[in-house]
Amino acid sequence: MASLTRRRMLQAGAAAVTAWAAGGCTPEGTPASAPTGPPRNGGTLRVGAIGKAAAIVRDPFGVQPNDSDYLILSLLYDTVTIPAKSPLVAPRLATRWEAGEDLRTWRFTLAENVAFHDGSPCTAEDVAWSVRRLRQSEAGTSRLPGIDVSGIRAEGPRTLVIESRYPNSRIPLLLRLTTFVQKKGTTDPAGAPGTGPFELDWFRDGNARLVRNDNWFGGEVHLDAIEVRMFDRTASMVNAVLTGEIDLASNAGAVAARTAGKRDGVQVVRRPDDTAHYVVMRTSDGPFADPRVREAVKLAVDRKALVDQAISGYGKPANDILGTGDPCYAKDIPQRERNIDRARKLLDEAGFDRSRSYQLLTTEEIPGMAESATLLANQLQEAGVKIDVRKQDQATFLGASRGKAPLYTSFYGTQDSVVFCAGKLLVSESKLNEAAWHDPAFDAAYQQVVSTADDKRGAQLSHDLQQVQHERSGLLVWGAADGIDLASDKVGGLPDLPGYGRVQLERAWLSG
């Protein structure tokens, strides 16, 4: 329990700056049916995660399409901050942080006595080098928006300085994912020493064995080792956990949860607000450019039915706002309910051509996505909109459709922050502006919200941001799916955070 208390204290330290994010909103959580009693030391946890052989990326500064790779990296390498429930960021390598008056210069104070797996000390130089390297990588500009390479530097042995081009209260939030730290000057990043809770024993074809780092600065690690097994398909991974070949199936999906519900000895870990499911309607041109048409489509869908049928009820209907897990998510904005009559009226007003059919593109990227397309087509048909579902393979979908097609299904996996999602997917200049949406009011609200340090004002601005998004954006966000892990009932200390929080296995333990 000692480590837990320590973690709380560290969080309290950080809360001084990030507290407004909590801003009086209360977080939610679901208890998992894990073993009770104090954590037991020892044992090897066998974890299954999805990954494809041809997509293996071992470079922590690269883009890792495989869950399995990301999991391995997260256990080997520490990040500057980590995702948490409330506030949204917790300390890891950085124990506390503060911004200058202008919210542009951020100073992160690093933990003491951090050492790499080979015994050498980890200093601010190493951290700055790693973050710079991430910034220079192919996805660097979108991972660290508004930060130049020259704006990342070490100041003395224990301070990391990040300078933003514009005032940004969200810098610690940006650093909570993928800021893996290696030793300065590492030339071959695959398997190089890190500072994380586990060290690499071996890595073969996407599978790996990691052993406990007894000198981890972050507290006591209970497990002797973690074995990560890569699975091609969710179904095989679920079979493996049901037959006891693995102890934990990471991100297994709703159907797996229902399957496991009928089995003894398997616990279901539900992590609410893991993934937002939505439909993108292109706003700049095409049949959905008219806001009335978009409103009509949003009114024509039955969100409850989508959640029940596409993700087996493991999630909740959403209200066309991304960041459903944010403590500041605007629950007071009335839920948009199905209203076929109003939808038809709006379509008529807009002069929408109901004689032709419209392609809804989809792919099988995450469970429930392709299924939702079929259901959506049925539902829209009832409002007189003819939909032709066209399922594409992932390469074609990502290359030719996402961000370009007038109508397609999509998802976003990090739902812990309204502002984070807005910056990634909705503001005019975001690289992934999927609906090609340019709304001056929204952009202005975004700029204000990131450049304010005041809690109350921040909360109010966030609310405005959500109001505009709910009213006019090109995204029909119909549901927030739970993240679901299956585990043997012997596994304790599993994370219940949404999204990438699922990889925090350093507190896990095995009973007997």
Added chain:
Amino acid sequence: MIPHRTTRVLGQLTRRVVTLVALLAITFFAVEVLPGDAVVSSLSQDASDAEFAARRAALGLDQPVLARFWHWIAGVFSGDLGTTARGQHIADLVLGRLPQTMLLGGTALVVTVLAALALGSLCVLRPGGRADRAIAGTAMVALALPEFAVATALVVVFAIWLRVLPAATGTAATSPVALVLPVIALALPQIGWNTRVVRAAFGEQLGTPHVDAAVLDGLSRRRILTHYLLPGAAPTIAAAAATSVGMVLGGAVTIEAIFNFPGLGSVLIDAVQHRDAPLVAAVVALTGALITVVLIGCDAVRAWAGGGR
């Protein structure tokens, strides 16, 4: 006679290699026409146009098709299969998995041939008898079952309901037990197919004069089987088994996916889905090479049996 036979065997060998090269060419160009682009699926969605162009140039995708084919085929014969769209060495990725697929497919094939010979022999002991009809009927059902349907049913029954055999294989530390279900799923349709062939080939031999003579001489059934039926039927049986190699490797695509088996089949599915042309071509090339080796073995059996066309 000997020189004649040697030239014939050499001729067959050359022919096999030439057909393999023809297949490589067909594969490469078939994969070339795939729409979509490996670069797009390998970079993150928010990469810039300049990054795309750089990756494309790094992969040599801005070169003309013929130049790339030449480069590739030269590489294949020197053991350098190039790099995937993500920059992994294909040789590392694929050669590590080839033994796994060979293990799975090879075991399935051995099981197939042994089972087919045993069942075929049972049939021929009393043609038209109860055992013969039962086996022939079952063989027909078996050959009509798609591998993936068999595999799915096996997993449900043996792994999940009865919990006697593992459902997911997968790591390098695969135990022999983990191979049981995938091998059965892969072999069952082939056993059906080959049993039919063995039965027919034995039946045909039964009608030949020298076998009739042996029967009249009162030789033991076993002796007739091993000394008279088998040599005569061997070329047909070998040809059928060779055909099964292709079917087994094709079936391995779905079986590996269902059992999470780290072989070539699962790589192929990924590669096709991600438009990774060099990787698809490499897997098909390796599969073709594998079948070529078996066919050459099959040619040898025919030469040994004194048959040949």
Added chain:
Amino acid sequence: MALAVAGPWFAPHDITAPRTAPYASPGPGTPLGGDQIGRDVLSRVLVGGRDLVLASLVVAAAVTGTAAVLGAAAALRPRFGAVLDRVADTVILLPAVLGVLVVGLSVPGSGRLPVVVTAVVLGIPFAARVTAAAAAPIAATGYVETAQAAGESLFSLVWREILPNLRATLLTLLGLRFAAAVGVVATAGFLQIGAQPPAADWALMIGENSDGVLLNPLAVLVPSAAIALLAVGVNLACDIAAARWRPKAVRGR
């Protein structure tokens, strides 16, 4: 097979709209339970066979028909036979499933046509070898040689002299090619090539419902059994028909 073709008319429910919970167990109105999004499995099984049957039938017929003509021609013209042999040697190196996988994905969104075409192209050489072997003794018979000497054209030789005597072989071949075609088309469907959701298709159903196989096993097992029954049934029918033809064929010699 009749059920597969006529099935669509008996489907009690719409095959695209959900009727029950995803992977629901059998209940009133849904005797085989629900599929991945709660659609009626019974209706989808009834509807999902027709396209598979038609596609497989087209493949089997095209392969057998073409192979019959090519094989007969090969028996009469040895040089052509040698060419056919080379082609078969090449094609045998590319397992049909691999070929379909590559070709089917190279023309996405075009339905079953690429799958059918690939299956036909990859099936013909091997089948033609079988027919050529069966036609060789017929081509060597006196009356065919006589007809050939009399200057009958290749086409008429194939059509009038050889093929009628190959009926039994061809029927057996048709049955086997049908089983093989079902295998290839279904495997492609399982890998989601050819048939596209939300279409009902037995193979597609096995693939898309396999995640929930423990919740509603019927959603997977019934289409599996249907595919097996179909292939076995047609095979059996062809075998019986072939047995009936055989005496005549022998007399013909």
